[in-house]
Amino acid sequence: MTVQEIRAFNRFYTNLIGALDYSRQLHAPYTLTESRVLYELAHSPRTDTADLRTELSLDSGYLSRLLAKFEKDGLIERAPSEKDTRRRRVSLTARGRGTADLLDERSRESVGTLLSSVPPGDRTRLAEAMRDIREILSDAGRRPPRREDVLLREPRPGDLGWIVQRNAALYTAEYGWNTDYEGLVARIVADFAEDHDPILERVWIAELDGRQVGSVMCVRDEAPGAARLRLLLVEPDARGLGIGDRLVGACVDFARGVGYREMVLWTNDILSSARRIYQRHGFVLVDEKPHRSFGADLVGQDWRLDLLGTQE
Structure with a gap:
């Protein structure tokens, strides 16, 4: 496996997913990064601002502006962390959870559209190949599940x-x-x-x-x-x-x-x-x-x- 082959796969997969998402306005009116933050808030047990920044590798200033936008739109609430008052806990409001659920539903529909073009006999092979990629790269990073x-x-x-x-x-x-x-x-x-x-x-x-x-x-x-x-x-x-x-x-x-x-x-x-x-x-x-x-x-x-x- 060469560096060029990995880069070629990255370009192919990024273009494929990007075309699926944005041709259907999957995340509108939210960007892909904003949708990732909403997804993390809906599913992760750790929702302090610092945890979000680390988990999603986001610049602190950018994340702060993004959360301010969500708060203005009524999607989130921020309060001091119960475990450490120096940290800020972020939680979804009912409206925010509804928005996150809608984006998740659209994402599943998008992946379903992608799979509809794959012959049934190849879907298991595709899933196994994706799982192999995750496992190999996770092993390479030597990071156990958290x-x-x-x-x-x-x-x-x-x-x-x-x-x-x-x-x-x-x-x-x-x-x-x-x-x-x-x-x-x-x-x-x-x-x-x-x-x-x-x-x-x-x-x-x-x-x-x-x-x-x-x-x-x-x-x-x-x-x-x-x-x-x-x-x-x-x-x-x-x-x-x-x-x-x-x-x-x-x-x-x-x-x-x-x-x-x-x-x-x-x-x-x-x-x-x-x-x-x-x-x-x-x-x-x-x-x-x-x-x-x-x-x-x-x-x-x-x-x-x-x-x-x-x-x-």
Whole structure:
């Protein structure tokens, strides 16, 4: 691989993406850089001004002017950081989040347009080649994944099927559970896909370097005023980045924000890592009993979180 070949690829890909974006006015009335900042604010757990400047490699003066424009347009709010009052925390307003969601939707449509010209048989090969490029260059930079590299997003087509497949595969590999568990997960996911309230129920997918590495669901429980946390999952090679903690935190914040009084969940005592996460977020064990399920002897546990009396 020569320097000229890399430069030629860069020119080709930059021109291709640029033509797609701007021929359709993808980011109008925002520039590509402004759209990148909005995307970062919508998906990154670190939103101090200094973090944005570092993550996006932006000049401090340029970023300051850009944020002032966003504030004037009602897209962001700025306040002293809760952890360090010398730093400024930036957060999206409801209008800003709507704008970021719209730009993200347009971006997905743009990529979909690009893929429509690629024969179906070549799409997997294309995705694998792109993944290889990311992995090779990341290895060359010797930078391991960081917590801020993980984003939480809503599910896209195929993600719900991924939840079923990965739950079945991981719990078989790690605990020897049989296909009864896959059937349970498939029913839970199918019920959500076919009939859920988008205001009161939600799924989060954790993504790292363009691939799914975790998920969780918040659904209505049978008890009035109660939400149920379901199917928390983190891929083994992505553990240690705080993904499970962020997924549970997103679930709890959402449930509290839409007015649930309590959140409940059912798990098994062998899932010690997940139970520690639940405890950190204030869940309390309310009941447990042995049972025979998924081809194994287990101890099931019911946990509860009072959303009205417990604040993070």
